[in-house]
Each structure stands twice: as C-alpha cells, then as structure tokens.
Amino acid sequence: MSMDGSKRSDASPARVSSALRRAWSHTRDLLPAASDYRDLKRTWRGDLLAGVTVGIVALPLALAFGVSSGAGAEAGLVTAIVAGLVAAVFGGSNVQVSGPTGAMVVVLGPIVAAHGLGVLGIVCLMAGLIVLVAGALKLGRAVTYIPWPVIEGFTLGIAVIIFLQQVPAAIGVAPGPSSNAFLAAVEAVPTARWPELGWTLAIVAVVALIMVFAPRIHPRFPGSIVAIIVVTIIAVVAALPVDTIGKLPAGLPAPTFPGADWAVVASLVGPAAAVAALAAIESLLSARVAASISDTGPYDADRELVGQGLASIAAGFFGGMPATGAIARTAVNVRSGGRTRLAAITHAVLLLLVVSFGAALVGVIPLAALSGVLMVTAVRMVSTATVRSVVGSTRADAIVFVATALITVSFDLIYAVLIGIAAAAFFALRALARSSxxxxxxxxxxxxxxxxxxxxxxxxxxxxxxxxxxxxxxxxxxxxxxxxxxxxxxxxxxxxxxxxxxxxxxxxxxxxxxxxxxxxxxxxxxxxxxxxxxxxxxxxxxxxxxxxxxxxxxxxxxxxxxxxxxxxxxx
CATH class of the missing domain: 3.30.750.24 (STAS domain)
Structure with missing residues (x-):
C-alpha cells in the first residue's frame, strides 16, 4: 500500500514539473529573443531605408485614419508610433508594420458615435487583453480556416466603406446623422455649399492625380506625402476656406490609465470583442501575406496575437486607438528592403520625430487632402483581377464573396465574416456530401x-x-x-x-x-x-x-x- 502511494507521490511532482516546463517553453516562444535580429548585421542599411520609406507612407494614413475614426489626427499618430513600436518588438512577424487601419476605423466609428470618445482607451485595453489571451491560448492558427472568398469579400466591403466615409470631408461638410456609411454620405451631399465644395473637390482631385501618377515616376516615389505637401502649400498661400487638422500637441502625451465605471465597461464588452476579432483577423492575414512575399521565414501566429494585444493596450494608455497589422504598409516595407524588425521600429521612430518637431506644420493640412489619400487607398485595396478570379471560380465562391461584401457594407464587419464563413462551410459540406x-x-x-x-x-x-x-x-x-x-x-x-x-x-x-x-x-x-x-x-x-x-x-x-x-x- 505504501509502495503504491510512494509511486503516486513520486509521479505527481514529475507531472507538475513536466507541465511547468511545457508552460515555460510556450511562454518563452511568445517573448522577444535575440534571434529576432540575427540578420541585422547584414540587413541594417536596407531596414533603415525601408523604415524611413514606410514612415513617409504611414504619416498621411495615420492622420487620415485618426480623423476618419472620430478620435482625431493625434490618436492616429499616437497609434502608429506606440502600437507600431510595441508590435514590432513583441509580434510574430519580422516585417509586419502595425498601426491604425481602414478596417479598424470602420468598426470604431459607430462605437465612438454611440459611447463617446472617452471610451476609446477602455476599448483599447479590453480588446488588447482579449487578443493577448487568444495568443496565449494558441488560437493564432484559427485564421487559416477563413476561406479566400470571405477574405476578399471582406476587403471589398471595407474598401467601399472607407471610400464612402470620405465623401463628406471631400465636399467640405460634416457627415450625415446615419451610422451607415452609405446613408451618411447621401445625407451629407445636399448640405454642400459653394465655394467650399469647389475647393475641397479640387484638393481631392490634385491629391488623387499625384498619387495615381507617382508610381510612373518611380515605384518608390512617396506620392501620398508629396500630394499632401503640394495641396497644403497651395491652401496656405491662397488662404483657401477649407477645414484643416488643427493644432496638435508636440510629442507624445503622458501615459494615463483610462477611467470608466463598471457599467460602462459592461456595455463595451460586445464592441471590444468585435474590435478584438477584427484586430486578430486583420493582423494574422497581414502577417501571412508578408510571409508569402518576403524571404524572412514564417511568422508565429500566436506570438503575433500577443504582440498585437500588447500594442493595443499600450496605445490605450497614450490616448491612441486599437491597432492591427497593416497589409499595405507591410507590403511597402518588404518591397523597400525591410528584412528585420528594425524597419518597423524605424518607421515608429520617424513618426515620433515628426510629432515632436513638426506638429505645427502637420496641423495646417486640409482635411480634404486626407480624404483624397484614403479614397485612393480604398480604390487600391480592390484588385479587379482578384475579383474576377473569385467570381469566375465557382458559383458557391461567388455567392460567398458577394454576400460577405454586401453584409460588410450594409450591416457589420464581424457579422459579415461569420456569415461568410458559415456560408462557405455550408457549400463545402454540400460539395463533400455530393462527393460521397x-x-x-x-x-x-x-x-x-x-x-x-x-x-x-x-x-x-x-x-x-x-x-x-x-x-x-x-x-x-x-x-x-x-x-x-x-x-x-x-x-x-x-x-x-x-x-x-x-x-x-x-x-x-x-x-x-x-x-x-x-x-x-x-x-x-x-x-x-x-x-x-x-x-x-x-x-x-x-x-x-x-x-x-x-x-x-x-x-x-x-x-x-x-x-x-x-x-x-x-x-
């Protein structure tokens, strides 16, 4: 009897020790390591150049997404700096660039409208914690179960919403009262007045033309930043009657813990979960795209979620907004020669220098110029070749693609993804049943x-x-x-x-x-x-x-x- 008890007693500490070793091994895999920078001696010049290039591209986007979300240009810059730095260090991709994105703006807009700007910090913390826990629980590979037609339909829907959200600023008026982007744009059009309408449309047109023709000059020509500089100089010299970004603080604000009572926190559980789901999906999709177009090796999906969760939490302390991996900026980073995390870190440092020493100059940028940047960005998000491929593949895939896009524009992004996955699963099971x-x-x-x-x-x-x-x-x-x-x-x-x-x-x-x-x-x-x-x-x-x-x-x-x-x- 004692012998059996002794065996059980010896086995129990062994099992505990084994479990602790496995837990530590998993935790260690989620933390930064020296191996993240093993190629730095060979790639540091390219990383620095890529970081500067991405920073130039990210500046107008950060400003525009901050304004479009309702949080303000400062929130967009803070997110690009703080979240971009934290995600670069702790994330699971060597070349991922994180910050504010169009998809996140689409989700945050209704939340800010319904609960006020004061809840943004709490949403950052709650959503970031959810994403962090998801990474710790090894849920990173779940994104691989999202079918391609759902991803493309989701992207198309987001692009349409981003474009529609810019219509009011593009015609120099406030958006309509509706929470739906299409209805808000339609409601805003009758309120446009001359001559503001003419000036804002002219600014949008100039920005769009420069951005469209910039790649023909050179593939790495920073069309968006050049376009903003040109129209800003014209607007200031000619004293055009257009709205501008306004005064920005020089440097980052001091970190503070967002305050809210438990009733407010309880009311934000649903919105925070939606933000977290979007942050996880978009970040992992971006990391997967980056791994497919770069030679920096595979990404760690679970660590990427941990990094993105920490990034959103950090942004919340500094008055920012939830962040995700940005596919467009990540692609620019890879194509500009970025191969290690130094590139994304450099991008964040460059934006910090802009905020610290150029806040006054940034404040005079016309809002219409940012609208032009986002309109062109929205159009570029949609690949006509990809749309033709999806629609021309199978009838089931075409239905899933169109349904996901329509639900994204008409109702809700997260519901669109869930319904799209459910529809894809239905068609897949039907095909499997027919094959039996x-x-x-x-x-x-x-x-x-x-x-x-x-x-x-x-x-x-x-x-x-x-x-x-x-x-x-x-x-x-x-x-x-x-x-x-x-x-x-x-x-x-x-x-x-x-x-x-x-x-x-x-x-x-x-x-x-x-x-x-x-x-x-x-x-x-x-x-x-x-x-x-x-x-x-x-x-x-x-x-x-x-x-x-x-x-x-x-x-x-x-x-x-x-x-x-x-x-x-x-x-």
Whole structure:
C-alpha cells in the first residue's frame, strides 16, 4: 500500500514539473529573443531605408485614419508610433508594420458615435487583453480556416466603406446623422455649399492625380506625402476656406490609465470583442501575406496575437486607438528592403520625430487632402483581377464573396465574416456530401445460383452528418434480399453521425431478417465504429470481414443453407 502511494507521490511532482516546463517553453516562444535580429548585421542599411520609406507612407494614413475614426489626427499618430513600436518588438512577424487601419476605423466609428470618445482607451485595453489571451491560448492558427472568398469579400466591403466615409470631408461638410456609411454620405451631399465644395473637390482631385501618377515616376516615389505637401502649400498661400487638422500637441502625451465605471465597461464588452476579432483577423492575414512575399521565414501566429494585444493596450494608455497589422504598409516595407524588425521600429521612430518637431506644420493640412489619400487607398485595396478570379471560380465562391461584401457594407464587419464563413462551410459540406456515394456492385467471380438474393454495396467518399441520410435511404429500400454486404474500405471520412446511421441500418435490416456483413472498416475508423455500436449491431462477430472474397463466400453459403432449409420444410 505504501509502495503504491510512494509511486503516486513520486509521479505527481514529475507531472507538475513536466507541465511547468511545457508552460515555460510556450511562454518563452511568445517573448522577444535575440534571434529576432540575427540578420541585422547584414540587413541594417536596407531596414533603415525601408523604415524611413514606410514612415513617409504611414504619416498621411495615420492622420487620415485618426480623423476618419472620430478620435482625431493625434490618436492616429499616437497609434502608429506606440502600437507600431510595441508590435514590432513583441509580434510574430519580422516585417509586419502595425498601426491604425481602414478596417479598424470602420468598426470604431459607430462605437465612438454611440459611447463617446472617452471610451476609446477602455476599448483599447479590453480588446488588447482579449487578443493577448487568444495568443496565449494558441488560437493564432484559427485564421487559416477563413476561406479566400470571405477574405476578399471582406476587403471589398471595407474598401467601399472607407471610400464612402470620405465623401463628406471631400465636399467640405460634416457627415450625415446615419451610422451607415452609405446613408451618411447621401445625407451629407445636399448640405454642400459653394465655394467650399469647389475647393475641397479640387484638393481631392490634385491629391488623387499625384498619387495615381507617382508610381510612373518611380515605384518608390512617396506620392501620398508629396500630394499632401503640394495641396497644403497651395491652401496656405491662397488662404483657401477649407477645414484643416488643427493644432496638435508636440510629442507624445503622458501615459494615463483610462477611467470608466463598471457599467460602462459592461456595455463595451460586445464592441471590444468585435474590435478584438477584427484586430486578430486583420493582423494574422497581414502577417501571412508578408510571409508569402518576403524571404524572412514564417511568422508565429500566436506570438503575433500577443504582440498585437500588447500594442493595443499600450496605445490605450497614450490616448491612441486599437491597432492591427497593416497589409499595405507591410507590403511597402518588404518591397523597400525591410528584412528585420528594425524597419518597423524605424518607421515608429520617424513618426515620433515628426510629432515632436513638426506638429505645427502637420496641423495646417486640409482635411480634404486626407480624404483624397484614403479614397485612393480604398480604390487600391480592390484588385479587379482578384475579383474576377473569385467570381469566375465557382458559383458557391461567388455567392460567398458577394454576400460577405454586401453584409460588410450594409450591416457589420464581424457579422459579415461569420456569415461568410458559415456560408462557405455550408457549400463545402454540400460539395463533400455530393462527393460521397453508395453504389450497388455485382458480386465478384462467375454468377452462382442465389446471387440475386445478395446485395453488395460500396460506400465511398465521406459518410458524415451531411450525407448519412442518403445512404440510409439507398440501402434501406432494398427488397427481396437475404444478405447485404456493406463495403467500407473506400470510406475516407466517417463521423459519429455516419457511424450511427450504419448502426441503425444494420439493426433495421436484421429486424427484417436480412443478414448484414460488413467488410473493410479501416483501422482509423474502427474505434469509432466500436464505440457507436456498429460492431455490436451485427448478428455475429464473424460477420465482420477484412477481405471481400470471404465475405461473398459467407453470404453465398448463407443463401444456400437458407434454400436447403426451405426445401426441407417443403418436403
């Protein structure tokens, strides 16, 4: 007795020690390491240049996304600096660039409108904590289950919303009262007045033209920043009657803990969860794209979530907004030569220098110029070639793509993704069910008397909840049969519902006096078949076969014995 207790006592500390080692190993994988910068000696020049390039591209976007969200240009800059730096250090990608994005602006706009600007810090903390916990729980790979048509439909919907959100500023008026971007844009149009309308549209047009033609001058020509500089100089010199960003503080604000009572926190659980879901999805998609277009190796999805969660939490302390990985800025980083985290860190430092020493200059930028930048950005988010590919692939994929885009624009981004995934799953299961089959086959070898009383069925493909009922109807309707052989060796997928239907079928046939023989249950399916009751439902344990020939011979002998018994009874 004491010996057994001693063994248990020795085993328990060993299990605890093993669990602690696994926990520490997982935690260590989520933390920064010296290996993050192992290529720095070789790539630092390219990283610095790429960081400066990305910083120039990110400046107008950070300003524009901050203004568009309702939080203000300062919040956009703070997010790009603080979140960009934290995510670069703690994230799971070597080349990911994080900050405010269009998708996040679309989600934050209604939250700020409904709860006020004061809740933004709390939303940052709550959403960041959710994303952080998701990374710690190893949920990073979940994004791989989002189908391609859903991602593209989501992107198209976001692009449309971003463009519509810029219409009021582009015509020099406040947005309409509706929370829907399309309705708000329509409501804003009648309030436009001349000459402000002419000047703002001219600014938007100049910005758009410069950004469109800039790549023709040089692929790395910073069209957006040049466009903003040009129209700002014109607006200041000509004293144009247009709205500007306004005064900005020089440098980062002091960190503070966002204050809110528990009632407010409770009301923000849903919005924070939506923000967290979007931050996780967009960041992981961006990291995956970066890994596919760079030679910096794969990304760590779980660590990326931890980094993005910490980034949003840090941004909340400094008055910023939730951050995500930015696909466009990350692509610019890779194409500009960024290969390590130094590039994203440099981008954040450059923006900090701009805020510290150029806040006065930034404040005179016309809001219409930022609208022009975002309108062009929204158009560039949509690839016509990709849209044609999705729509022209299959009807199911086209339906999922269009539905996701329409729901994104009309209702809610997160609902759009969830409904899109559900629709894609439905079509995938339907296709899988159609690929499964139940086929009646001829018995092998020369025909023998009594073969007409034996039915051989081959199950193939997938026998799961979406296809099981069809098999039950197909086999269960047979008449005038004494023995049924069910071949399961070609069955690739078997779930609990499929196994239960096979059990019910065997029991139903046996009640009718039909002997059922099962051939070829695969080893990987055997445990499930035993647990659900497929084996127990057979009349005899010898009615389970590994090969077809013995099963057919057993069926024929059964029919012969039945015929002999019938003749004897007749005599």
């Amino acid at each position: 089959g139940v086929h009646r086959e001829e018995l092998p070898g020369p025909a023998q008397p009594g073969d007409e009383r034996i039915a051989l069925f081959r199950l193939e493909g997938a026998l799961f909840f979406g296809a099981a009922e069809r098999m039950l109807e197909r086999v269960g309707d047979i008449r005038g049969i004494e023995v049924v052989i069910i071949r399961m060796s070609q069955l690739q997928i078997l779930d609990a519902t499929g196994a239960q239907v096979v059990t019910e079928l065997i029991q139903a046939l046996e009640r009718r006096g039909v002997t059922v023989l099962v051939k070829g249950i695969q080893t990987r399916h055997m445990q499930l078949a035993e647990r659900v009751g497929v084996i127990k439902s057979l009349r005899h344990h010898k009615h389970l076969f590994d090969d077809l020939a013995p099963a057919v011979e057993h069926a024929r002998s059964h029919v012969r014995r039945a015929a002999e018994a019938s003749e004897s009874a007749a005599l």
